[in-house]
Amino acid sequence: MVVTTETADLVRLVQTFATEVVAPRVAGYDAAERLPRDILEQMRDLGLFGGTVPEELGGAGLDHVTYAAVIEAMSTVDHCLGVLMSMPSALVGSGLLAHGTPEQQKTWLVPLASGEIFGAAGVTEPQSGSDVAAMETTYRRDGDGFVIHGAKTWITNIDIASFVVTFATVDRSRGRDGVSAFVIPIDTPGLTTAPFADKLGFRPLCSGEVSLDEVRVGPDALLGTEGQGYRIAMAAVERGRLSVAARAVGMAQGCLDDCVRYSRERVVGGTAIADHQLTRAKLAQMAVEIQAARLLVRDCAAAMDAGSRARTEASMAKLYASDVAQRVATEAVQIHGAYGVSPEFRVGRAYRDAKVFQLVEGTNEVHRLLLARSLLGPNR
Numbered sequence: 046m047v048v049t050t051e052t053a054d055l056v057r058l059v060q061t062f063a064t065e066v067v068a069p070r071v072a073g074y075d076a077a078e079r080l081p082r083d084i085l086e087q088m089r090d091l092g093l094f095g096g097t098v099p100e101e102l103g104g105a106g107l108d109h110v111t112y113a114a115v116i117e118a119m120s121t122v123d124h125c126l127g128v129l130m131s132m133p134s135a136l137v138g139s140g141l142l143a144h145g146t147p148e149q150q151k152t153w154l155v156p157l158a159s160g161e162i163f164g165a166a167g168v169t170e171p172q173s174g175s176d177v178a179a180m181e182t183t184y185r186r187d188g189d190g191f192v193i194h195g196a197k198t199w200i201t202n203i204d205i206a207s208f209v210v211t212f213a214t215v216d217r218s219r220g221r222d223g224v225s226a227f228v229i230p231i232d233t234p235g236l237t238t239a240p241f242a243d244k245l246g247f248r249p250l251c252s253g254e255v256s257l258d259e260v261r262v263g264p265d266a267l268l269g270t271e272g273q274g275y276r277i278a279m280a281a282v283e284r285g286r287l288s289v290a291a292r293a294v295g296m297a298q299g300c301l302d303d304c305v306r307y308s309r310e311r312v313v314g315g316t317a318i319a320d321h322q323l324t325r326a327k328l329a330q331m332a333v334e335i336q337a338a339r340l341l342v343r344d345c346a347a348a349m350d351a352g353s354r355a356r357t358e359a360s361m362a363k364l365y366a367s368d369v370a371q372r373v374a375t376e377a378v379q380i381h382g383a384y385g386v387s388p389e390f391r392v393g394r395a396y397r398d399a400k401v402f403q404l405v406e407g408t409n410e411v412h413r414l415l416l417a418r419s420l421l422g423p424n425r
Contacts, residue, residue, distance in 0.1 A: 052111045056118045062091065063122035071123045071249075075394055078248045080125065080205070088126065089160030093119075096134030096158070097284075098142060103155035104133065109284075109346035113291040117342070120295025121302065124398065125249045127295065128201065131288035133158040136166035137210055139281040140226055144269035153208055153228060165231075167197035167211030167255050168278055177212070177278055178221040182257060184213040190263045193227065197255040203238040204251035206231050211255070212274045224274035227266045235260040246398035247405075282406065283359040287349065289406045290342045290362035293370040296402075297335045300377035300395050304328060307381055307390070318380070327380060331373045338366040357419050364412040367402035374399035 066087060074081050088094065097112050098104025107115070112134060120127040132138060133154070141154040156162045173179040182195025193213050200209070208230050214223040229236060240253035269277055305328060308319035318324045345358035377392040378385030386393050403409045 049111075052114060055107075055111065056114050058091065059093065059115045059118040060121070062087070062093075063119050063126075067119075067122045067126065072388060072391065072394070075125075075248050076388075078242065078244075079251070080129070080249045082205075084126070085129065085160070085163075085205075088130070092160075093130055094133055094158060094160040096130065096138075098133050098138060098154065098158040102142070102150055102158060104158035109287065109349040110343060113287060113342050113346045116288055116291040117295035117298070117339070120292040121299040123249075124292040124296045125247060127288065127292040128247075128250060129163065131285070131292075132164060132166075132202070135284040135288050136168070136281045137164040139284055140210055140268055140277040141228070143280060144226070144273065144277055145228075146265075148265065149228060149268065156207075162207040163202055163205045165200050165202040165206035165209045165255070166281070167200050167209045169197060169199050171196060171198045171254075178224065178275060179217075180212060180214055180224065181217070182211070182213040183217070184215055184225065184227070186215075187261065190261060191227070191266065193229075193257045193260045193262065195257050197257075199241075199252050200238075200255045201247075201250050201252045203231075203240060203253050203255060209236070209255060210268065211257070212278055213257075214274075215271070221275035222272055224278070225271045226268035226274040226277045227262060228268050229257075229260065229262055229266055233260055233262065244401075246394075246401040280354070283355055284349070286359040286363040286406045287342065287345050287355075289402065290338070290345065290359075290366035293363075293366040293399075293402045294335060294338050294342055296395055296398065297331070297338070297366075297370045297373040300373050300392055301328070301331045301335060303390065303392055304331070304377050304380045307384075324380060327376050331376055334369045335373065338362070338369045341365050357416065360407075360412040360415050360419075363406055364409050364416070367399075367409060370395075370402050371399040 092105055095105025097107050100106040116127045116130055138154055138157055157164050170180050172181055184191045184193045208228055210228055212224055212226050216223045235258045237256045240251050308324050309317055311318045341362040345355050345362040348355040348358045374395040378396050381390055381392055384390050
């Protein structure tokens with residue numbers, strides 16, 4: 046796959062920013078469980094939130110291959126910032142791009158893509174989990190507006206989001222055909238948030254519960270038409286999975302880079318551990334798996350650039366890349382030995398985060414089922 050000069054220059058820009066600005070501070074804000082607003086402001090000034098959103102709507106107009114590459118570059122240092130880079134192009138922004146009215150795009154998508162505001166996507170529920178069609182959040186008509194009642198959980202960005210793109214059903218018996226999508230300002234009466242503290246991983250991202258207690262919204266809150274909600278959610282999911290896979294590859298690459306450096310410097314019994322055959326075998330295996338995951342990410346991105354929804358490619362990339370990240374992070378801690386659990390080294394943080402990668406955007410068990418269904422047919 047040919048990498049253009051523009052892509053290479055943008056990747057280098059992100060790598061430099063990540064190394065010089067983010068790396069010295071990431072351990073501190075991970076411990077504090079809060080993303081520094083000044084770093085987000087610098088990213089805004091560099092245009093790093095624009096992603097695949099067209100330039101006329103405030104975005105960077107990137108193709109998906111470049112988009113994945115820059116997210117990977119940031120994620121070698123901090124994948125949580127990669128999450129915010131992905132949101133205008135994925136779960137939060139893609140529905141607005143494909144189905145939003147000009148007014149909705151002007152109000153929400155343009156400032157989102159330019160980094161002036163942030164958003165959240167309220168899909169997961171306490172009971173339904175990955176089964177979006179089984180959601181319990183409901184809505185009803187009220188004049189020309191709507192009243193929404195229910196709860197979403199594990200929703201990211203609730204501390205800095207200006208709005209939430211969320212989903213509700215008019216009638217649970219209708220399954221996916223009853224689901225509609227809504228754009229709701231975060232300060233709407235009846236909408237409350239409750240952050241989860243002291244998470245295992247992804248600590249700088251504020252995730253928690255969004256409660257919708259008889260939330261009243263006008264007709265301008267409806268995204269697309271009634272009954273399109275499930276389709277809007279699923280169309281966004283593939284781009285979210287591409288982002289997760291790119292971030293997992295970036296984090297794994299960061300672990301490998303640290304292990305190469307550490308193994309050269311760490312001397313035990315007068316010999317650098319890099320000179321031990323077992324260490325070399327571990328490094329080689331890590332490098333092969335990371336490159337294989339990277340190629341799956343590029344394949345998925347290229348399919349999207351060709352106009353495909355890329356459902357199978359996205360599941361493969363997310364499944365494999367997140368499993369690779371978990372294996373690589375585990376080996377990274379092993380290579381670092383006791384220092385692997387020290388906050389002085391970032392591989393311990395990667396080890397915690399790697400487990401979460403296997404859970405977000407559909408657990409890896411769900412992706413195995415989806416891939417098997419694509420091979421065997423839906424009736425098996």
